Amino acid sequence: MLLFLEQLLNGLQLGITLFLMSAGLTLVFGIMQVINLAHGSFYMIGAYVAATVTARSGSFLLGLLAALPAAALVGMLVEMLVLRRLYKKDHLDQVLATFGLIMFFNELTRMVWGRQPLFMDVPAWLAGSVELIPGVPYPSYRLAVIAVGILVGVLLYLLFAHTRVGMQIRAGASNREMAGALGVNIRLLYTLVFGLGTLLAGLAGVMAGPILAVEAGMGESILILTFVVIVIGGIGSIRGALVGALLVGMADTLGRAFLPALFRIFLSAAVADGVAASLASMLVYILMALVLVWRPRGLIPAHG
Amino acid sequence: MMKRSVLVAMMLALVAAGPCQAMEAVKIGMITTLSTKAGYLGEETRDGFQLAIDMEDGRLGGIPVELLVDDDGRKPEKAKQIADRFIKRDGVKILTGIVFSNVAIAVVPKVVRQDMIYVSTNAGPSLLAGKGCHANYFNVAYQNDNPDEVVGKYVSDAGFKNVYLLAPNYPAGKDHLGGFKRYYTGTLAGEVYTKLGQSDYAAEIAALRAAAPDAVYFFLPGGMGINFLKQYTQAELNRTIPVFGPAFSFDERLLQAVKDTAIGVKNGSQWTHDLDFPANHLFVDAFRKAHGRTPTLYASQGYEAARLLGSALKKVNGKVDDLAALRSAIRSADFDSIRGKFAFSANQHPIQNLYIREVVKTEDGTYTNKTLKAVFTDHSNVYVDECKMK
Numbered sequence: 109m110l111l112f113l114e115q116l117l118n119g120l121q122l123g124i125t126l127f128l129m130s131a132g133l134t135l136v137f138g139i140m141q142v143i144n145l146a147h148g149s150f151y152m153i154g155a156y157v158a159a160t161v162t163a164r165s166g167s168f169l170l171g172l173l174a175a176l177p178a179a180a181l182v183g184m185l186v187e188m189l190v191l192r193r194l195y196k197k198d199h200l201d202q203v204l205a206t207f208g209l210i211m212f213f214n215e216l217t218r219m220v221w222g223r224q225p226l227f228m229d230v231p232a233w234l235a236g237s238v239e240l241i242p243g244v245p246y247p248s249y250r251l252a253v254i255a256v257g258i259l260v261g262v263l264l265y266l267l268f269a270h271t272r273v274g275m276q277i278r279a280g281a282s283n284r285e286m287a288g289a290l291g292v293n294i295r296l297l298y299t300l301v302f303g304l305g306t307l308l309a310g311l312a313g314v315m316a317g318p319i320l321a322v323e324a325g326m327g328e329s330i331l332i333l334t335f336v337v338i339v340i341g342g343i344g345s346i347r348g349a350l351v352g353a354l355l356v357g358m359a360d361t362l363g364r365a366f367l368p369a370l371f372r373i374f375l376s377a378a379v380a381d382g383v384a385a386s387l388a389s390m391l392v393y394i395l396m397a398l399v400l401v402w403r404p405r406g407l408i409p410a411h412g
Numbered sequence: 413m414m415k416r417s418v419l420v421a422m423m424l425a426l427v428a429a430g431p432c433q434a435m436e437a438v439k440i441g442m443i444t445t446l447s448t449k450a451g452y453l454g455e456e457t458r459d460g461f462q463l464a465i466d467m468e469d470g471r472l473g474g475i476p477v478e479l480l481v482d483d484d485g486r487k488p489e490k491a492k493q494i495a496d497r498f499i500k501r502d503g504v505k506i507l508t509g510i511v512f513s514n515v516a517i518a519v520v521p522k523v524v525r526q527d528m529i530y531v532s533t534n535a536g537p538s539l540l541a542g543k544g545c546h547a548n549y550f551n552v553a554y555q556n557d558n559p560d561e562v563v564g565k566y567v568s569d570a571g572f573k574n575v576y577l578l579a580p581n582y583p584a585g586k587d588h589l590g591g592f593k594r595y596y597t598g599t600l601a602g603e604v605y606t607k608l609g610q611s612d613y614a615a616e617i618a619a620l621r622a623a624a625p626d627a628v629y630f631f632l633p634g635g636m637g638i639n640f641l642k643q644y645t646q647a648e649l650n651r652t653i654p655v656f657g658p659a660f661s662f663d664e665r666l667l668q669a670v671k672d673t674a675i676g677v678k679n680g681s682q683w684t685h686d687l688d689f690p691a692n693h694l695f696v697d698a699f700r701k702a703h704g705r706t707p708t709l710y711a712s713q714g715y716e717a718a719r720l721l722g723s724a725l726k727k728v729n730g731k732v733d734d735l736a737a738l739r740s741a742i743r744s745a746d747f748d749s750i751r752g753k754f755a756f757s758a759n760q761h762p763i764q765n766l767y768i769r770e771v772v773k774t775e776d777g778t779y780t781n782k783t784l785k786a787v788f789t790d791h792s793n794v795y796v797d798e799c800k801m802k
Contacts, residue, residue, distance in 0.1 A: 223451045323669075
């Protein structure tokens with residue numbers, strides 16, 4: 109029972125990390141109608157900048173403060189130099205171009221930081237663990253990740269529902285021409301939205317830095333799950349991203365944790381472990397397929 | 413007059429020197445992984461190999477050599493194309509350098525059937541050591557199970573009786589855990605196969621804590637191992653349940669990415685930079701001087717491959733076309749190994765000592781391995797009997 113609660117926490121934490129990634133991706137997709145495969149690269153940039161600055165300054169907060177604007181700036185530059193030319197093009201062109209960006213950024217990080225992974229540690233004030241559930245020490249850093257994710261969710265809600273910029277973004281998403289005619293600077297708006305999306309990816313990268321290996325190509329493994337999340341949640345919908353991220357986080361974690369025991373009930377141990385491990389790694393895709401059969405546009409589609 | 417005779421003398425000298433210079437360099441083709449996340453493995457292999465050549469001013473065993481290097485991007489298909497090009501276009505007779513076992517399995521059988529020599533610097537899959545062995549295939553590093561066998565034996569000897577095993581769910585993961593279990597005598601608290609390339613191990617670590625083993629053994633190459641170790645330490649389990657692994661997650665470059673997290677972890681290997689042999693000191697010093705870093709296991713394996721080939725080239729006097737002579741020259745392994753003793757077993761894999769070592773922090777703040785003791789001496793591999801070499 110305690111183990112189950114702990115695994116729920118683990119699922120929540122993975123879900124929250126996925127939410128940070130998918131919120132930005134779905135925002136960009138929903139508003140700008142552009143498929144950005146390079147979203148994982150901004151996650152990687154966030155992690156690399158944070159690891160470098162943290163190592164130099166000895167302060168995790170400085171690393172965080174440097175990484176967020178760095179990811180946002182690189183994102184806005186990419187939007188102005190590359191993506192702007194792709195808005196009117198076919199989705200296939202966008203996929204090809206942003207796939208090229210992935211390779212570009214991976215090679216760039218290798219040139220700047222070398223081939224070996226960087227080191228980034230948990231800040232001293234978040235090291236150790238807390239007994240949230242009695243008898244189950246849980247790493248404080250992972251709790252902090254959950255807290256940051258919830259905070260970001262609330263801020264995004266406030267931004268979209270209660271500010272002028274949020275209203276303009278929503279207007280730009282529903283009807284680009286009309287919003288433009290009403291005096292919204294669509295070009296600037298798109299750059300800002302893209303910057304916000306990459307900032308969120310950078311934040312996810314910073315949060316992941318102390319837990320994962322900071323290495324070139326680290327964005328790709330999370331990118332696939334992120335796409336699964338936004339497809340499940342409904343493309344373009346932040347609320348959908350939240351629901352999808354939590355579902356995927358839970359399904360992945362609980363599958364890995366409990367499928368082996370489940371299969372051992374009616375199979376021999378060796379066979380059960382093999383089958384369970386294979387099924388656990390497919391679980392999120394099965395979940396995605398089921399959701400799509402039931403609701404082809406995702407759980408909470410953006411526009412009606 | 414004087415001038416003219418000097419000129420004639422110079423020309424004569426040139427003619428005399430001619431044949432020597434015209435002796436064509438022996439081409440060695442290196443297929444290795446230089447891109448992707450694992451790119452540093454190929455970089456180390458290449459640097460080690462090149463160092464041996466540079467130490468002899470472009471020669472190996474006194475024979476001029478030319479090293480051609482190409483990146484397989486960790487893809488078997490691409491590696492096959494490179495091998496084809498090396499053989500058909502460049503006239504290479506000797507190939508080496510593949511890092512990954514799945515790439516080796518795709519390339520090696522085809523290459524050796526075409527009467528090429530292949531010397532493995534890292535990959536040692538059981539297939540190529542057993543049923544698929546071949547007179548033209550040599551492995552200078554280890555058979556894949558070796559680094560796991562050492563730890564299995566050591567853990568049993570040290571009195572651990574209930575060990576938890578962890579590896580990715582793919583053929584090599586099962587092979588490596590199989591190697592561990594071969595010499596491990598205790599019970600298993602759990603045997604878990606994770607997704608290949610998985611980055612978050614929270615679920616596995618929670619299950620591990622619940623299983624309460626008295627030690628953990630994992631085979632998680634590259635970034636997977638870094639992630640697991642970091643998260644294991646963050647869960648504060650490292651204080652109560654010691655971790656063991658094969659050398660792959662603890663090379664001198666990876667250690668700088670895990671730092672304190674890996675301190676005290678014991679791992680199994682056939683070589684470490686601190687082995688006290690004159691040939692090893694020579695290598696480690698030269699490598700540090702050339703690259704400003706301590707060589708990893710992979711660099712040592714590249715260097716040994718080059719030195720082994722050098723000893724063979726010397727014996728056949730650079731005549732690589734006499735395949736039978738070249739083969740037996742390599743098989744005699746007549747070189748001063750940085751591992752001390754070295755010989756080939758019947759399936760042309762090493763017979764060597766295998767060591768347990770421990771990750772430590774040095775005085776200058778870097779992280780490295782310290783050899784504790786030899787667990788096996790003159791150890792071969794279990795696939796020798798399966799190999800029917802023609």
